[in-house]
Amino acid sequence: MPEDGYEWKKYGQKFIKNIQKMRSYFRCRHRLCGAKKKVEWHPRDPGGDLRIVYDGAHQHGPPPLAAPPGGHGQMQGGGASDSNRYELCTQYFGGARSR
């Protein structure tokens, strides 16, 4: 599970037949934080089509972990492209979406 700069706690996972995709439900580690995150992907292609939906906003200062991949050059082992793939995925924000 790649990080996006915040800490999340998974509280559920369901298969949405409507779109034929898997959806994971994440919540901010802080109970007082109204930030939520939903991640959906194809069960046959987890890296082919990843969708992230952010809901609400954090009520606490952003942690210093806000350093997503993009200009590091720390690739050495060979196989850590999961994080690289993550930055290539489409990120949808619940409050920034035209929905």
Added chain:
DNA sequence: AGCCTTTGACCAGCG
């Protein structure tokens, strides 16, 4: 001991 992850069941809203 504490925290995180995973699965199932239950509840609410909509058609």
Added chain:
DNA sequence: TCGCTGGTCAAAGGC
């Protein structure tokens, strides 16, 4: 009103 889907919470296991 019933059925279905989506979403959330709780409990157990592992690290």
